[in-house]
Amino acid sequence: MKKYKSLIFLVVILFVAACVPGTPSIPDPDPGKDPGLVEPIPDPEPEPEPEPDFDFALYKPNELGEIPIWMYHNIREPESIWVRTPDNFRADLQRFYDLGYRLVSLTDVITNNIDISAGTSPLVLTFDDGNANNFNLLKNGEETTVDPDCTVGIIMDFADSHPDMGTAATFFVQLPHPFSQSASWYTAEHRQWKLEKLQEWGMEIGNHTLGHKHLKKDIKSLDDLQEQLGKPQYLLEDLLPGYKLNSLALPFGGRPKAEWADYVHQGQFQGTTYQHDAILLVGSAPAKPFNHTNYSPLAMPRIRASNYPDGDAKDFLDKALARLENTRYISDGDPDIITVPESNLDKLNKDSLEKKTLRTYTLEESIGP
Numbered sequence: 626m627k628k629y630k631s632l633i634f635l636v637v638i639l640f641v642a643a644c645v646p647g648t649p650s651i652p653d654p655d656p657g658k659d660p661g662l663v664e665p666i667p668d669p670e671p672e673p674e675p676e677p678d679f680d681f682a683l684y685k686p687n688e689l690g691e692i693p694i695w696m697y698h699n700i701r702e703p704e705s706i707w708v709r710t711p712d713n714f715r716a717d718l719q720r721f722y723d724l725g726y727r728l729v730s731l732t733d734v735i736t737n738n739i740d741i742s743a744g745t746s747p748l749v750l751t752f753d754d755g756n757a758n759n760f761n762l763l764k765n766g767e768e769t770t771v772d773p774d775c776t777v778g779i780i781m782d783f784a785d786s787h788p789d790m791g792t793a794a795t796f797f798v799q800l801p802h803p804f805s806q807s808a809s810w811y812t813a814e815h816r817q818w819k820l821e822k823l824q825e826w827g828m829e830i831g832n833h834t835l836g837h838k839h840l841k842k843d844i845k846s847l848d849d850l851q852e853q854l855g856k857p858q859y860l861l862e863d864l865l866p867g868y869k870l871n872s873l874a875l876p877f878g879g880r881p882k883a884e885w886a887d888y889v890h891q892g893q894f895q896g897t898t899y900q901h902d903a904i905l906l907v908g909s910a911p912a913k914p915f916n917h918t919n920y921s922p923l924a925m926p927r928i929r930a931s932n933y934p935d936g937d938a939k940d941f942l943d944k945a946l947a948r949l950e951n952t953r954y955i956s957d958g959d960p961d962i963i964t965v966p967e968s969n970l971d972k973l974n975k976d977s978l979e980k981k982t983l984r985t986y987t988l989e990e991s992i993g994p
């Protein structure tokens with residue numbers, strides 16, 4: 626603004642000097658007589674620093690890359706097919722972190738709102754069955770604390786020393802008794818405290834059906850199906866009014882017969898509607914992100930977070946991480962911009978961009994020695 630004013634001042638003087646013939650061009654100011662006549666010209670303001678160019682070569686962003694959604698169950702001793710020990714889970718978090726992964730919520734993935742720093746990769750943690758070892762309380766006299774060896778305790782402790790890791794996770798619980806503990810002192814207030822803390826800490830709960838039924842083998846009628854899927858939301862209205870279970874993890878990965886498929890996505894039970902915007906499978910592959918042509922929120926693959934052998938299959942975790950080194954989503958640090966290497970553009974679903982800005986790039990081939 627100052628600069629603008631002084632420009633006007635200069636223009637006026639030049640105009641007067643040029644257009645009035647016979648008058649002295651600019652009268653000599655006499656500072657003794659009238660010091661206010663000529664304003665001092667202020668120093669020009671420095672130009673704002675230009676935004677530094679995004680360093681594509683440094684970060685190599687690829688926002689059409691794959692996102693691992695890890696499937697855990699129990700966190701306790703000893704390690705087995707569906708059990709990860711506390712120490713192994715801590716080591717997993719450290720390994721993910723060191724590889725550049727950061728925790729994002731499932732909701733962030735399905736709403737295309739991944740907000741992590743440039744060069745890092747999103748990762749989703751999921752825990753099925755709502756076992757007490759996912760969120761366990763300890764009682765010492767009057768004091769109640771979070772068990773440092775339960776899932777929530779380990780995630781919170783890791784985030785204390787690595788704040789940029791975040792604390793997002795989704796727990797596919799069974800309602801109305803998520804993380805139920807058998808201790809005699811454990812009450813409905815403790816359950817309520819857990820549900821409220823989860824929200825406060827950026828963690829989510831998802832649907833895992835009412836009775837952990839196999840939706841293909843165990844369901845006999847459409848009413849039965851809607852009770853299995855809708856009653857958890859109905860029960861939750863009392864525990865967390867307004868909270869929507871926006872995701873479903875299919876027990877055993879089972880789906881009902883084709884004619885009922887739509888009711889897995891949405892339906893109603895006794896006047897309460899339910900809607901699952903993400904339906905999670907039991908699988909072994911990473912998921913495609915929101916803007917990818919093969920993004921499939923109603924059939925999202927998950928990877929077993931374990932190397933424990935299951936028949937001939939094993940090394941799920943190691944194999945997936947190795948694959949992801951070449952395929953993973955790498956953030957540009959700006960949730961409003963979707964950055965994609967030119968070579969990946971054929972995988973972009975242009976209609977999915979909505980208000981996001983697309984940015985593409987190619988890196989020049991480096992010339993080897």
Ligand SMILES: [Zn+2]
Pocket residue numbers: 753754833837876877
């Ligand atoms: Zn389960």
